[in-house]
Amino acid sequence: xxxxxxxxxxxxxxxxxxxxxxxxxxxxxxxxxxxEQISGDLLAVNQGTLYPVLxxxxxxxxxxxxxxxxxxxxRARFYRLTRAGRKQLQVETQDWEQxxxxxxRFFEAKPEDLS
Amino acid sequence: xxSLRRFFTRLxxxxxxxxxxxxxxxxxxxxxxLQIAENLRAGFSPVEARRQAMLKFGGVEAMKxxxxxxxxxxxxxxxxxxxxxAGRTISRMPGLAxxxxxxxxxxxxxxxxxxxxxxxxxxxxxxxxxxxxxxxxVEPRTETxxxxxxxxxxxxxxxTQVPALRDVVASQMVPFNVGEKxxxxxxxxxxxxxxxxxxxxxxxxxxxxxxxxxAERPGTEPVIVISYDYWQTRFHGAPEAVGQKVxxxxxxxxxxxxxxxxxxxxxxxxxxxxxxxxxxxxxxLGGTRDLEDRSIRAFSLIGMLRPGATREEAQAEFSTAMAxxxxxxxxxxxxxxxxxxxxxxxxxxxQRLLISGLAILQGVMLLLLLAVCGNxxxxxxxxxxxxxxxxxxxMALGAGRGRIASLVLSxxxxxxxxxxxxxxxxxxxxxxxxxxAPMIGAFPILxxxxxDGFTLAFAVLLGAACGLLFSAAPAVHLARLDPQEGLRSxxxxxxxxxxxxxxxxxxxxxxxxxLIAAALFLQSFRSARQTDPRFRPEGVLLAxxxxxxxxxxxxxxxxxxxxxxxxxxxxxDVEAAAMATNVPLDLHGIPARPFTVQGRVRTEPGKDRxxxxxxxxxxxxxxxxxxxxxxxxxxxxxxxxxxxAIVNEEFVRRYLNGADALGRRLQMRAGSFSIIAVAxxxxxxxxxxxxxxxxxxxxxxxxxDQGEIHLRTRTGNETALTSEARxxxxxxxxxxxxxxxxTFAQHIERNLYLRRIPARMFAVLGxxxxxxxxxxxxxxxxxxxxxxxxxxxxxxxxxxxxxRVVLQIIRENLGGITWGAAIGWVLALLISVRxxxxxxxxxxxFIGVPAILLGVAALxxxxxxxxxxxxxxxxxxxxx
Numbered sequence: 001x002x003x004x005x006x007x008x009x010x011x012x013x014x015x016x017x018x019x020x021x022x023x024x025x026x027x028x029x030x031x032x033x034x035x036e037q038i039s040g041d042l043l044a045v046n047q048g049t050l051y052p053v054l055x056x057x058x059x060x061x062x063x064x065x066x067x068x069x070x071x072x073x074x075r076a077r078f079y080r081l082t083r084a085g086r087k088q089l090q091v092e093t094q095d096w097e098q099x100x101x102x103x104x105r106f107f108e109a110k111p112e113d114l115s
Numbered sequence: 116x117x118s119l120r121r122f123f124t125r126l127x128x129x130x131x132x133x134x135x136x137x138x139x140x141x142x143x144x145x146x147x148x149l150q151i152a153e154n155l156r157a158g159f160s161p162v163e164a165r166r167q168a169m170l171k172f173g174g175v176e177a178m179k180x181x182x183x184x185x186x187x188x189x190x191x192x193x194x195x196x197x198x199x200x201a202g203r204t205i206s207r208m209p210g211l212a213x214x215x216x217x218x219x220x221x222x223x224x225x226x227x228x229x230x231x232x233x234x235x236x237x238x239x240x241x242x243x244x245x246x247x248x249x250x251x252x253v254e255p256r257t258e259t260x261x262x263x264x265x266x267x268x269x270x271x272x273x274x275t276q277v278p279a280l281r282d283v284v285a286s287q288m289v290p291f292n293v294g295e296k297x298x299x300x301x302x303x304x305x306x307x308x309x310x311x312x313x314x315x316x317x318x319x320x321x322x323x324x325x326x327x328x329x330a331e332r333p334g335t336e337p338v339i340v341i342s343y344d345y346w347q348t349r350f351h352g353a354p355e356a357v358g359q360k361v362x363x364x365x366x367x368x369x370x371x372x373x374x375x376x377x378x379x380x381x382x383x384x385x386x387x388x389x390x391x392x393x394x395x396x397x398x399x400l401g402g403t404r405d406l407e408d409r410s411i412r413a414f415s416l417i418g419m420l421r422p423g424a425t426r427e428e429a430q431a432e433f434s435t436a437m438a439x440x441x442x443x444x445x446x447x448x449x450x451x452x453x454x455x456x457x458x459x460x461x462x463x464x465x466q467r468l469l470i471s472g473l474a475i476l477q478g479v480m481l482l483l484l485l486a487v488c489g490n491x492x493x494x495x496x497x498x499x500x501x502x503x504x505x506x507x508x509x510m511a512l513g514a515g516r517g518r519i520a521s522l523v524l525s526x527x528x529x530x531x532x533x534x535x536x537x538x539x540x541x542x543x544x545x546x547x548x549x550x551x552a553p554m555i556g557a558f559p560i561l562x563x564x565x566x567d568g569f570t571l572a573f574a575v576l577l578g579a580a581c582g583l584l585f586s587a588a589p590a591v592h593l594a595r596l597d598p599q600e601g602l603r604s605x606x607x608x609x610x611x612x613x614x615x616x617x618x619x620x621x622x623x624x625x626x627x628x629x630l631i632a633a634a635l636f637l638q639s640f641r642s643a644r645q646t647d648p649r650f651r652p653e654g655v656l657l658a659x660x661x662x663x664x665x666x667x668x669x670x671x672x673x674x675x676x677x678x679x680x681x682x683x684x685x686x687x688d689v690e691a692a693a694m695a696t697n698v699p700l701d702l703h704g705i706p707a708r709p710f711t712v713q714g715r716v717r718t719e720p721g722k723d724r725x726x727x728x729x730x731x732x733x734x735x736x737x738x739x740x741x742x743x744x745x746x747x748x749x750x751x752x753x754x755x756x757x758x759x760a761i762v763n764e765e766f767v768r769r770y771l772n773g774a775d776a777l778g779r780r781l782q783m784r785a786g787s788f789s790i791i792a793v794a795x796x797x798x799x800x801x802x803x804x805x806x807x808x809x810x811x812x813x814x815x816x817x818x819x820d821q822g823e824i825h826l827r828t829r830t831g832n833e834t835a836l837t838s839e840a841r842x843x844x845x846x847x848x849x850x851x852x853x854x855x856x857x858t859f860a861q862h863i864e865r866n867l868y869l870r871r872i873p874a875r876m877f878a879v880l881g882x883x884x885x886x887x888x889x890x891x892x893x894x895x896x897x898x899x900x901x902x903x904x905x906x907x908x909x910x911x912x913x914x915x916x917x918x919r920v921v922l923q924i925i926r927e928n929l930g931g932i933t934w935g936a937a938i939g940w941v942l943a944l945l946i947s948v949r950x951x952x953x954x955x956x957x958x959x960x961f962i963g964v965p966a967i968l969l970g971v972a973a974l975x976x977x978x979x980x981x982x983x984x985x986x987x988x989x990x991x992x993x994x995x
Contacts, residue, residue, distance in 0.1 A: 028142055029149040046173025047150075051142065052181040072152055076145045077138070 219534025224541025282314035304389030322372030527586030535578025620935030627939030651739030745792025897979030
């Protein structure tokens with residue numbers, strides 16, 4: 001149970017970082033929407049789980065936040081990527097691609113390749 | 116790095132908790148508002164738009180909890196929460212909390228006080244000296260196991276011959292007569308080696324200390340160091356004290372310095388006021404040959420191990436050195452070996468005696484504390500059961516078993532620490548009260564106990580241990596609770612807790628042991644006042660004189676005693692007068708000496724020993740001890756009679772099988788004596804002691820340089836003799852003070868002082884413990900009964916008499932109690948037979964205490980049981 005959330009949180013964090021990298025400063029709802037749009041309905045996750053992830057990233061210094069005005073002109077918290085965050089994104093993207101490649105090769109492998 | 120940074124952020128977040136919560140709330144509100152707006156645009160109705168938004172967001176509370184977990188340090192936060200909760204819970208049960216805290220405080224306070232004494236004797240045997248516990252006693256030891264002390268010459272040799280020890284220090288205890296003619300005052304001091312103060316690492320309060328070269332050549336340096344208290348009382352703390360003269364044993368000595376505050380010499384608990392170079396001995400003590408004569412073993416040696424050296428090495432070197440000395444000086448050192456002893460195990464002084472006594476006392480008091488814990492655990496358990504519902508609700512809301520346990524634990528720990536703090540306060544009070552100790556016997560005694568960090572740590576540790584101990588059972592009990600079960604409004608089958616019964620039994624058992632110990636102790640103490648000492652202490656005045664400062668020879672000692680006795684007898688109000696070397700019932704005891712007697716062959720190894728007291732003619736008349744056979748000693752002036760001895764009845768019974776003793780020869784180390792009379796047995800060391808064999812020798816044959824004057828008054832007012840006795844002594848020798856003047860009754864009181872402290876402790880703690888046990892039993896039974904109201908109602912409805920129900924409840928509860936009591940009783944009996952009385956059983960105590968304890972227990976069961984059956988059966992059935 002805990003294991004699963006950890007994995008999810010890890011990928012969720014990467015998605016948050018990437019979203020902010022591409023779109024610039026966004027509030028929590030914006031991030032949630034964007035992730036939803038990109039992943040389609042495949043990632044059926046409660047939007048609420050985003051907030052602990054945001055907090056963790058902020059504590060680590062990957063993102064920073066400040067108050068700003070939302071679309072309907074109310075106070076909202078805007079998150080943006082920091083320099084450290086950008087670096088982290090780079091490293092994690094590489095890691096992720098590497099992992100994905102390895103896993104991919106495993107899935108493609110046939111019995112004769114392994115013998 | 117990252118984790119460290121996160122830790123600090125979290126720590127900060129802990130402080131700004133409210134602001135954070137506020138921010139999160141706002142963010143969530145905004146998020147949902149945006150989602151609703153989006154949903155509305157997508158064509159949902161307002162209600163549906165809101166519902167969908169909430170669904171999409173997910174559980175707000177769970178998310179918040181996740182958020183908090185990321186944000187702060189959950190452990191600390193929980194801990195603070197627990198503390199707050201504990202405070203609230205405790206304030207809701209003031210009665211229970213007070214009982215718990217006060218009983219714990221008393222238990223911990225008493226234990227801490229005793230611990231502070233033990234700690235002082237073991238770790239701080241020399242007040243004001245840092246690292247005093249690492250000093251070792253360097254004691255020459257005779258073949259027979261005596262510790263005669265070291266001679267000055269021997270000390271000089273040993274200084275170089277035991278390289279494993281550095282700074283071996285020599286000191287000799289001396290009573291000085293300080294002051295001008297006719298108004299001298301007896302003050303205790305030490306003759307010390309030149310390295311005394313430097314080896315102890317002391318710094319003078321003012322002035323300087325004795326230098327090594329000042330203790331090199333005999334009689335050249337008339338200098339003196341005074342104690343801080345002496346400086347304060349005699350010189351009012353004036354810095355001009357340095358350089359002034361003090362008249363000691365008719366010689367002027369110049370004050371060179373003041374010892375640091377609290378320093379009282381190297382023989383705890385004796386309190387010394389003056390320190391003089393050992394080389395002043397001949398000048399101060401009437402030309403004594405202490406410094407040259409190897410057979411005068413007047414000094415005590417102490418030393419510290421050199422870094423890296425072990426006690427075994429020191430012991431080996433010391434033994435070698437003593438063996439060499441025995442070869443070099445056979446007439447003074449033959450057969451004398453040596454032993455290195457830890458400070459607390461010294462052959463002189465009361466440390467050794469105190470340590471064993473205190474260890475027993477500590478043991479009993481720890482048992483008491485354990486009983487208090489058992490009691491508290493029981494109360495908590497009983498209370499915990501009434502909280503089952505509360506705990507079930509907490510569990511239903513998602514609290515884990517660990518959280519429940521930690522909740523209960525923190526409540527109890529708060530109680531325990533409150534108790535420990537109060538206990539520490541009691542200990543502070545207890546130790547200061549003890550500091551006001553009187554002169555005991557002829558010596559000034561001060562126990563400089565105090566509560567320091569170490570003792571406080573002990574108190575806290577005790578508190579923590581108690582807290583853990585008495586929260587374990589309730590914590591486990593509550594954490595194992597099934598929330599479903601707990602939430603059900605009525606529990607039809609009340610769980611009969613085995614744990615509670617076992618605890619109740621254990622508590623009563625412990626109470627039994629401690630109460631019996633207390634009763635035995637109090638009884639032996641009380642019997643001290645009631646048993647017949649077999650002599651007549653009423654109407655007797657005691658006072659001491661000491662010629663040792665004059666270094667007199669036997670003839671002058673005998674003459675002095677004879678003249679003193681004659682003058683005292685001629686006083687009009689004196690019915691009888693005598694001198695003796697020892698006074699019965701003295702804290703320090705009367706020495707027992709080895710002997711052989713004609714007509715007795717000892718079959719087992721070792722030597723026969725008998726209490727020995729040297730007395731003048733007339734002693735038996737003053738003391739009111741009848742002579743059953745023979746006559747009193749020959750008069751002091753009689754030169755014709757051979758050396759005489761008087762033995763007591765027990766001596767005749769034990770060593771001569773009751774045969775005729777008169778005329779037999781008695782061989783002692785002091786010489787050969789002829790037995791001329793048999794005296795009735797009397798008490799020597801303690802009231803209620805078994806009869807001890809005793810030998811009395813005469814001052815005529817064995818003159819002494821000091822003595823205790825015994826005067827029996829004719830008028831019944833012995834204190835009135837004081838001034839007359841003083842006048843007599845002043846006439847004989849104006850420089851000699853009469854000291855330690857007291858009535859025999861005062862002497863007895865004073866020597867019971869140390870026994871009185873534990874007696875008082877027991878007198879207070881015994882009833883307290885009984886009360887605690889009663890409260891504990893009462894709480895448990897009344898809880899158990901309350902849970903069974905319905906059952907009782909059914910029984911009553913079916914026609915059971917209330918009497919029968921009450922009896923049944925009492926029987927059920929008394930079962931466990933009786934078991935515990937029986938085990939405790941057997942335990943106490945074993946201890947008593949094996950350790951204390953050595954065979955004799957004190958029946959009144961061993962029957963009375965269980966009767967009282969079980970009576971109180973039955974009463975504590977009866978009251979709640981009775982109350983339960985008063986209930987109307989119908990009401991009981993409807994109840995719950």
